[in-house]
Amino acid sequence: MIDQRIYEQIRDIGRDLYLQNMISSHGGNISVRIGDKLVIKRRGAQLGRLKPHDLVETYIEKNDSGVALASTELLAHRTIYMKTPALAIIHCHPRTAIALSLSRDEIVPIDNEASYLLKKVPVVAEEFASGTIEMANTVADALRQYKIIMLRGHGSFAIGQTLEEAFHWSSTLEEACQIAVWAKIINEPFIEYRKMSDAYNKF
């Protein structure tokens, strides 16, 4: 039985992701860790309209009947929980960040907020970028060093102690990417306002 408080946390963040255009109607998935289990969105459910029966509880390190219902990216979520200290995971499809991930190996923000919070977001790539063990390992390994990463052409994976924290990283990344694109469109010389920013790409 999933606690009402946990359902409400997942429902609210799912709704926020949809309203902020971070996912399509049926895209993305989110989960939280509860002891040796996780609670994840049901496969095919709409993140923006989650009902209590849209949540699935299953083990992190072993299968049970829950896997028949769980999100396509259950494997990635499980692997991330096993390889990192994450207590919550958000996978979403931030459009500007995905666009930038198509042409670069890392996203280094130029705005103040993301410079403080993220420094650098690596872009990783996999031939089969959904539901495979290779993808799960690539994403989880990258998240050992970074709290948010981009899977090229697919979307972001963010980890945190809470869903709210992972959402913070996700929305900050998308905002940073939108600012970067606008700066590119404006096409005026960049005036550096940060000290030691040349070290961000080594973060």
Add this chain to the structure above:
Amino acid sequence: MNGWAGKILDIDLSSGAVKTYPLDERMARQYVGGRGLGARILWDEVGPEVDPLSPENVLIFTVGPLTATGYQTSNRFSVTTKSPLTGTILDANSGGYWGMQFKKAGYDALIVRGRAQSPVWIEIKDDQVQIHDAADLWGMRVRAVTEKLGQNNNRRNVLTIGPAGENLSRIAAIMNDGQRSLARGGPGAVMGAKNLKAIVVEGKQRPEIMDQERFKFMLYETRKLLRANPVTSQALPEFGTPVMMNLVNAVGALPTRNAQQSQFEGADLISGEALTEKYLVKNDNCWACPIGCTRVTQTDKVKGEGPEFETMWAFGAACGVDDLAAIIEANALCNDLGMDTISAGSTIACAMELSEKGYMDSDLRFGQASVFPKLLEDMAYKRDLGSVMGDGSLRLATHFGHPELSMSVKGMEMPAYDPRGMQGQGLLYATSNRGACHMRGNMLGLEVLGLPKMIDRFQVQGKSSYVVLHQNSAAAIDSLVICKFTNMGVAEEYFARTLSAVTGIDFATGDLIRIGERVYNLERLYNIREGFTRADDTLPPRLLNEPVVDGPSKGWVSHLPEMLDEYYRARGWDANGVPKRERLELLEMDDILEAV
């Protein structure tokens, strides 16, 4: 070994033998330093047959690879021993200057074993180590000893016990730099039992840093984050830790009158704001700390450092006292006697309830601040009622036939957060390896301050995950050793990157948390070897059975039983709370597994 000094100093007070040997590299990588390194050494040194106050117990003073590098708050050090208060593994850490100075003397750890035939003190000047007669120091109080032995913050630092340690009070602290303390669990009594009055250090060496450029970047970024966070840049500098008083009271989680209530009507009078307004002389800092939460305060009778929030709560809300001057003076007296303020205040609160309920023949009543000076002196010198109270609240309450009135876990008095109003904090207390402790991880951030984000403090399901993470994180931070207040503004990923820059060894955030988990499991195994079981992972019956009577937590008890099984599963322990072999293998604890 960049970061580490690479050397352990070992002094046997029974024989007078002094030796040094290299720090084991694998041990350093696995347990880093501080609390972790101390636990690993204690595992080999002190088994279940050893009485904590016997010569066979050891004191292990440790620093870490970041110590003395200049990284923010890299001044701290740790002591590890078997606790005479709880019988569990114990580590306590402290700030100030002594830890930095010890590292500069060229060591990662100091092991003190045996018992001197008569009182002695130890002087360490780099590789020169001398054991001196301390006949003229024995009996002196902390401030006087510290001054006499030449305390000079940046050059020569003094660590000592006071009368409480000499008289083997099981709540005796070890004091450093005058008014800093390795407070909890009675390490001062272990030092007293060794006839060791003081340890003085001078060092001239500088730790090696592998990647200076990366280290400077981490210093810069850490400074930026500490300045950006209102807790570390405004609340703590302006009000010190007592800023928590009104915040914790407001949510109904401030244990009052020996936890009979969870809100104190006099909280405003003993708050950080009141302390700043009426008694603050100036702020102060530990070495390399930009936060500066230290308060120098003054009343008509005393001037000194503190009190901290927990102390103000222990002599304040816990005892039903709203006389802030009396609390400041009780704090100063404890510091001079060398006694843990949390345990001392809580033990007095316990005595007040025993007396009010007629279980103890005494005139003690809640709200009596005037009793503090005599009671504290008696506790330190083990005189009259103090002969029982000086060993903490559980022994006191047991002596009078009502152990349930001791607000303690595993015999260590609970700090200033009521588990009925902070469900995660209760689980954290119950499973803390050294007894009820707010420094083995703290749900204050998540359940009250919203750091890094707010969670529901009454949520029960899922709380174990937060508690496990924060316990592991705290163990890692204690092994570095740096101040946990930095973690209010700076996440563990910064510590991992800084550790990598200093040592040249790549540590990911998860690696650091994994180190903390290894330390936590080792401590757990140590306690199991000492005979502790699932039955010891509990809270005082009051918190489990007596709902809060009014305020924001009204009607709540701790839901510990519902959280404990989930916690064990989250840790990879069996239903009895014993770490499973698979988990220990995953943590690469093969050397420990052999012994298990």
